[in-house]
Every structure is written in C-alpha cells, then in structure tokens.
Amino acid sequence: MKAIIISKNGGPEVLELKDISLEQPKADEVTIEHKAIGLNYIDTYHRSGLYPLKLPTGIGAEGAGIITEIGSNIKDFKIGDRVAYAGAPLGSYSTHRNYPTKNLIKVPDNIDFEIAATLMTKGLTTFYLLHKTYPVKIGETVLFHAAAGGVGQIFGQWAKSLGCEVIGTVGSDDKIEKAKNNGYDHIINYNKENFVKKVLEISGGKGVPVVYDGVGKSTLEGSLECLSVRGMLVSFGNASGPLPDINVPKLIQPKGLYLTRPSMQQYLSTKEEINEASKILFEKVGSRKVKIEIFKKYKIENAVDAHKDLEGRKILGPAIIVP
DSSP, rough: EEEEEEOSSSSSOEEEEEEOOOOOOOOTTTEEEEEEOOOOOOHHHHTTTSSOOOSSSEEOOOOEEEEEOOTTTOOOOOOOEEEEEEEOOOOOSSSSEEEEEEGGGETTTOOOHHHHHHHHHHHHHHIIIIIISSOOOTTTTEESSSSTTTTHEEEHHHHHTTEEEEEEEEGGGGHHHHHTTTTEEEETTTTTTTTTHHHHHTTTSSSSSEEEESOOOTHHHHHHHHHHEEEEEEEETTTTTSOOOOOHHHHEEETOEEEEOOOHHHOOOHHHHHHHHHHHHHHHHHSSSSSOOOOEEEEEGHHHHHHHHHHHHHOSSOOEEEE
C-alpha cells in the first residue's frame, strides 16, 4: 500500500508518499481499500503542528471504500461492505488502511463513494451544529461564516431545509453565486462590507440567536456583536488563525451570551450517536435536500498541491483525494 506520512511539522512539502507494509487488522478492526479520501482544512492543522501529533504519523481523518479483510471479533461488518468514516485514528491519506469499526458506518448503495468521502467530516459537522450544538427552530435567522466553503455549502442547504433564514459571509465576490446556489438568503462579502452592520440590518437591529463561526481569528469579535441577547456563538474552526483571548466582561457579559467550542468527538463518540447522525445525513443527501458537487479531485501523489490549494483558499467546495 501507499500512504502519506509526515515526519516533521511544516508546510505542504512535509507530506511524503511512502510504500508501507500493512499489518493484518486487529480483532476489532477491518481493512479498507479506499475509493475516495476526504480533504479537510483540519488536515493542514495536523500537518503544520497547530494541532500537535506524535510524529511520524499518517494524516487524514476521512475516507470511504470497501472492506477487504475483517478482524476476529467483527460481527456487524463483512468483506465487501461499502463503508465510510471520519475521525481518529488518522491515516486516510492512503490506498488501504486498518480502521476500528467503532466509528465506521455503512454507506447506502445510492450514495457514491466520492460523495460519501466528502460527507463524513463536513456533513456530520453540519449535523451536530444544526441538531445538537444549537438546535435551530423553524423561522430563526442564523449566520454562518465561510458560506462558499465545504461545510458552508452543505450547511446552507441543510439549514434552509429546516426552515431557517440563512445569512452567509464570503471573502470575495466570486464566491457569492456559489453561496446563493446553496440556500443562503443573504450573502455578505466581509472584505467589502461590515458584516456586523449588515447582520443587524437584516435582523431589524436585534441580532441573530446563533452564529456558526469556522473562520476564527478575524471574525470572532464581530460574531459576538451580531448576537441577540442570550445568543450563542458556535466557534468550531480557525481558518484565519488561532483564536484570540476574549474579554469576558466586555464581550460576553453585556448580553449574557454563550460561547461554545464544539468538535465531532464530543457529539459523535458512540456507535449510537454516529448511526443517528449518518442516518439523517444520508436521508438529506438521498432526498436531494442537500446536493453535493465535488469541486476538485487530487491524486494521492499530488497531496502537496491539495494542501497548497486549501491554504490558498482556492478550493470552493468539497474536494477529495483519490488513491
């Protein structure tokens, strides 16, 4: 098999494609032959060292493929099953891998492997944001930053299907049309307009009950300003850089705001939680309430280019790596 390994932290150039001998799966693992591998911004955090890992290590937390071998304790999966996963242990940037079945889900026949590989992180993230972290209600107006990104495109459609009015921000005018096509009612270019002022205008001055912010450093304080009394800031990423410290008396206290920093591990840590989330996710995609278009595909040997494009904000939608 081949796998991308990082032996030191740094820029995209530290991603190395190596030939690896794959061991037999352990008792609670299966061997997966990857058909498609998810590409996510968090991969760049693992590579750069922002989220430290013990080195050397594989990289990538999302993939889809076919089971080719099963461990001795496996009862609920068999050879030939179509499966997908998101989450630790890392190592999806590979042609084959062993993976524990605890976080593994079966992929319905009507869902393509390439779609499944893009859904596991972005789709399951959207699920917990909208259904668990802040369960939205029909008629609520919500704000999502980076509306044209991979999560943003799924989020806009999903939130709209739940009856929300959806405001999205983008970083350039060429992303506006992409956001419009994915369910957003109002789109703000935050590099041209003051997004706080626009959100307050749209909301009649009262602000919104929730802001979903995956951008981080450059939007954090503005996101808090956009909230209504007792509103919640869901800070789930930091694409613009690490989060700054927050002045609680100044930014949180006056409106009694809530601030949470969720991750998939907190919402999808059990088999029951993963099955519930994936069932709803596949229903949304299967019914076409959420439509997925792959923006770009990279060969595994071109993973360096994929990371350069990720950090250069050149990827305007779900992207995958193919073995």
